[in-house]
Structures are given as C-alpha cells and as structure tokens.
Amino acid sequence: MKKGGILVLLLWVMVLAGCTVEDAPEPQEAVYTVRFLLNGEEISSQQVVGGETPQEVPLELLGVEEAHWETLSGEPASPENTPVTADTVYRAQIYPRLNQHTPYLFADKDGNLRPEDTLRGNELRQALRMLADPEGLWCFPEMPDGSWKITTRELRIWLEKFYAPETVEESLAAIPAGEVSRSSFAKVMNRLLGRVGETVEPAGDAAMFADVTLEEENLADLLEASIPHMLSDQGNAWGTAAAALRFQPGYFLTDGQLYYADEEGRLARDTLVGTMQFDADGRYTSGDEELDAIVRELIRGFVEQNPEATREELLQIAYEYCRDSFEYLRRDYWDVGSTGWEVYSAKIMFDTGRGNCYNYAAAMWALARGLGYDAWVVSGYVAVSSVHGWTEMVIDEKTYILDARAGRYILQSQSGPWNYVWP
Numbered sequence: 001m002k003k004g005g006i007l008v009l010l011l012w013v014m015v016l017a018g019c020t021v022e023d024a025p026e027p028q029e030a031v032y033t034v035r036f037l038l039n040g041e042e043i044s045s046q047q048v049v050g051g052e053t054p055q056e057v058p059l060e061l062l063g064v065e066e067a068h069w070e071t072l073s074g075e076p077a078s079p080e081n082t083p084v085t086a087d088t089v090y091r092a093q094i095y096p097r098l099n100q101h102t103p104y105l106f107a108d109k110d111g112n113l114r115p116e117d118t119l120r121g122n123e124l125r126q127a128l129r130m131l132a133d134p135e136g137l138w139c140f141p142e143m144p145d146g147s148w149k150i151t152t153r154e155l156r157i158w159l160e161k162f163y164a165p166e167t168v169e170e171s172l173a174a175i176p177a178g179e180v181s182r183s184s185f186a187k188v189m190n191r192l193l194g195r196v197g198e199t200v201e202p203a204g205d206a207a208m209f210a211d212v213t214l215e216e217e218n219l220a221d222l223l224e225a226s227i228p229h230m231l232s233d234q235g236n237a238w239g240t241a242a243a244a245l246r247f248q249p250g251y252f253l254t255d256g257q258l259y260y261a262d263e264e265g266r267l268a269r270d271t272l273v274g275t276m277q278f279d280a281d282g283r284y285t286s287g288d289e290e291l292d293a294i295v296r297e298l299i300r301g302f303v304e305q306n307p308e309a310t311r312e313e314l315l316q317i318a319y320e321y322c323r324d325s326f327e328y329l330r331r332d333y334w335d336v337g338s339t340g341w342e343v344y345s346a347k348i349m350f351d352t353g354r355g356n357c358y359n360y361a362a363a364m365w366a367l368a369r370g371l372g373y374d375a376w377v378v379s380g381y382v383a384v385s386s387v388h389g390w391t392e393m394v395i396d397e398k399t400y401i402l403d404a405r406a407g408r409y410i411l412q413s414q415s416g417p418w419n420y421v422w423p
Contacts, residue, residue: 032084036069037091039139048084056080063136065097066164095162096139098131100193105186105225109308111248112255113209115183115222119150123182124158127189152177155188163192183218186225195224199235203228207265208245211254251311251372256300258284258372274374286366288343294350295370311371312395318367322360322404329354334379336387337423342366342377358389360405365391368402375402381421382406390420 030050036043036057046054057079059067069077069090079090104127107113125143132140141161152172159168171191175184190196206227216222220238227245235241246265251258259282260268267282279285285292302317303309309317326349333356334341345362349355355363361377368375368391375393382388390403392412399412401420408418 033087034079034084035089036079037089038094039092043092050085051083053081053083054079059092059094061094061139063097063133064139065095065136065162067092067094069093094139095164096136096141097133098128098162098193099133100195101229101231102131103226103228104128104130104189105182105222107209107226110254110303111207111210111252113182113212113222113226115186115212115216115218116181118179119155119182119185121146121148121150124150124155124185127185128158128162131189131193150180150185152180155180155185159188159192167192183222186221187218190221190224196221197237198224198231199233199237200224200229200241201232201235202241202245203230206245208242208247210247210252210259214239214242253299253303253311253371256296256298256303256370258299258370260284260372275376276369276372276374284370284372286343286369288347291343291347291350291366292370294347295366298367299370315368315371315373316409318371319364319402319404319409322364322367323407325353326360326363326404327354328356328405331356331359333387334358334389336379336381338379339377341379356389357403357405361389361391361403364402364404368393378420378422380423383417383419388420 031047032050034046034048034054036045044057048054057069059069061067069079070093071077072089072091076093077090079088105113106126121143122145125145128143129140141158143158152175156168156172159171163171171188174187174191180188202223206229209226212219212222219242223238223242223245229241247259247261247267249261249263249265251260253259260273260276260278262268268278269282270280271278277285277287286295298321299314299318302314302321306314306317329352331348331354332341332345334345341358342362342365345355345359346366349359349363350366358377358379365375365377373393373395375391377389377391379387379389382390388403390401390405392399392401394400401408401410401412403409403418406418410416412420
C-alpha cells in the first residue's frame with residue numbers, strides 16, 4: 001500500500017474512534033529541583049520549570065562580611081538570574097567579618113613582639129580568632145592548632161576563607177614568598193583590614209615592645225597590629241605616635257640582650273643603673289664588646305631552652321652552667337681586695353673552658369649582670385687563710401654568695417663552715 005493510502009486509512013480509524021487531531025496529548029513541561037546549601041546543610045529547595053529562574057534566597061547573615069552563591073565547581077553565580085535547565089545545587093560562599101581595629105599580634109612573656117620570627121600556626125589561629133566578630137563565630141572555619149611554620153602558600157589558603165581570592169592575592173604581593181615573618185603577616189593583614197596610613201591615638205596604658213625600636217623598617221604595620229588604639233582626626237601617624245609610647249618598667253631581655261626602663265617607661269641610655277652601664281641604644285655593656293657578645297649568646301641559649309623561665313630562674317640556670325661546664329686549672333691569682341680583673345678572667349674562662357676560682361667568679365659575674373643583677377666579684381679569703389674569689393649580688397635586699405667553683409649559692413649570712421672573709 002502506498003504512503004498516501006496509509007494516511008487516509010489512519011484518518012478513517014480516528015474518525016470511527018471519535019478522535020480528532022486536536023485531541024492528541026500535549027508534551028509536559030520539564031520541572032527541575034534547585035537546592036541551596038549553607039555550610040553543607042540545605043536551607044532551601046525549589047521546584048522550577050525548565051527555562052525559568054528560582055526565587056531569590058537572601059544571604060543576610062550575622063557576623064558575615066560578604067556572602068554570595070557559587071556552583072559546586074566554585075564558579076560565582078546569581079541563581080535568581082540564571083534559567084534552570086537541569087537539577088542544580090548552589091552553595092553559599094561566606095566570609096566571616098573581621099573587626100577592623102582589634103589588636104591581633106601579641107608580645108611574649110618578656111614583652112618581645114619578635115617581628116622577624118616566622119609566624120606559627122597557633123599564632124595565626126589566635127590572631128584570626130581575636131579579629132573575628134563575635135556574631136560571626138558560628139561560621140568561623142576550623143583551624144588546626146600547632147606550632148608549624150606558616151608559608152605564603154598556607155597563609156593564602158587560610159586567608160581565602162575570609163576574603164575573596166583576588167583580594168588576598170593583591171595583599172600577599174606586598175611580602176616575599178616563602179616563610180612568613182610576624183612582621184610580614186602584619187603587613188598583609190593590615191592591607192586586608194584597610195588599616196594603612198591612618199591617624200591614631202594609642203590607648204593610655206599602651207607600652208612599646210622590648211624588641212621594637214623607632215627605626216624598625218615595618219614600624220607602622222607592627223604597631224597597628226599590636227597596640228590598642230582608636231582612630232582620631234587629632235591623632236598622629238604611627239611613626240609620630242610611637243615616640244610617645246613607653247616600655248614596661250624594669251629590666252627586660254630581648255634576644256639575649258639586657259635593657260632597662262625607668263618607672264616612666266623610658267629606656268636607660270648612656271647612663272648607669274647602679275653600677276651597670278647602658279649604651280646609647282639602651283643596651284647593657286660590660287665595656288668589652290667581645291665579652292658582651294659571648295654573654296648575649298649564652299643567655300639567648302638559656303632562654304631558648306627554658307622559654308618559661310623567670311629572670312631569677314635564669315640566674316639559677318646561669319649559676320649551674322658556670323658550676324658544671326668548666327674545668328679547674330691553675331691560673332693567675334689576684335691580690336686580696338683587688339678589682340678590675342673581672343673582664344679579663346671571664347674571657348679566659350669562656351674562651352678556654354678552664355680556670356681557677358677567679359675565672360669561675362668572673363664568668364658568673366658576667367652572666368649575672370647580663371641578666372640584670374648588679375653583681376660584683378670579691379677577692380678575699382675562705383676558711384680564714386686560703387685566698388679565694390667568688391661572686392656576690394643583692395636579691396630582694398639580701399646579699400648572696402655565688403661560688404660556682406665550690407658549688408655554693410648561699411646567703412652571705414649563711415656562709416657556715418666555709419667562713420668567707422671579705423677584705
């Protein structure tokens with residue numbers, strides 16, 4: 001049968017069945033599911049006809065600086081303007097708000113800001129949590145706590161949880177690649193926070209850090225990150241404001257170097273504190289650069305090995321070092337009552353590791369003064385007639401004898417059977 005005849009036959013069948021061409025079933029429109037996720041949880045689900053757009057799902061969230069939708073592949077999206085052609089999932093990309101002027105870089109127990117030290121993981125975590133808006137802690141990302149060194153790559157990963165990638169990229173361009181110093185971290189964060197070039201008024205009790213000077217290369221960024229302050233049209237840029245900051249009064253150590261600030265927080269410069277000389281930069285000096293360098297290196301090591309030790313505990317460590325680290329060797333004896341042999345005898349002991357009682361006494365003297373104790377040496381007698389040398393100092397208004405050669409650390413009034421006799 002020809003094709004034309006087949007069509008005619010079909011038409012007659014439809015007529016006999018009471019059907020018309022207009023009665024044929026119409027095709028149904030496709031309907032798709034559009035889901036919206038926040039922190040992995042579904043907050044909205046819509047059935048949307050193909051070709052139409054879903055209803056807007058607002059992202060007005062407490063403590064959030066910025067929020068937008070993105071596809072599962074990470075591409076930014078505007079669902080309310082995007083026609084639906086398949087089942088679709090959008091997830092919210094949110095950036096927790098960080099408070100603009102909260103200090104986030106903190107000094108250690110000795111008042112040191114350590115600008116050139118590498119930023120550690122726990123320091124980064126602490127800094128970001130200190131900056132976090134309390135209302136935004138609900139969306140603050142989980143961060144591991146540990147002391148690993150932070151690199152620019154790791155810093156980028158974490159900062160992109162708070163800022164758009166292009167914003168982070170622009171701020172990271174201000175520092176070199178590799179391990180991130182605390183100073184460099186301050187430079188990056190201040191740019192992200194918009195805290196650059198403002199006039200400030202430091203808090204009334206704000207104090208300068210022991211290891212930050214007015215000549216610090218990154219002074220403004222460091223102080224902006226660490227000193228409590230407020231913005232003020234009548235304030236000053238940090239370079240000027242810093243000159244009015246004071247140090248915490250008393251002796252303090254910075255990288256093994258001793259400094260002293262008076263009750264008003266001013267560094268001792270070009271002056272004596274007791275019998276201890278401080279130079280134009282505020283550093284204690286014995287008057288001999290070589291001995292100062294040796295003492296500074298040893299004290300730096302004591303602090304690194306005992307980071308929680310107080311200054312008095314460091315004195316005990318220094319005493320034990322002098323007691324246990326050297327060997328006895330006959331050397332020069334000094335006249336009873338003589339002085340001025342301290343530097344010479346200390347250098348011999350530190351250089352050779354061997355010496356007599358005077359060398360032990362001088363080494364102890366050098367370390368004690370390097371820790372801020374106004375120590376002195378004595379050339380006298382012990383057990384009535386034996387010439388001997390030892391170290392003395394006053395602690396809490398009590399005079400102590402430190403005899404590293406004999407292994408004695410005693411109150412002067414408790415010399416007992418050793419019978420120390422002063423000239």
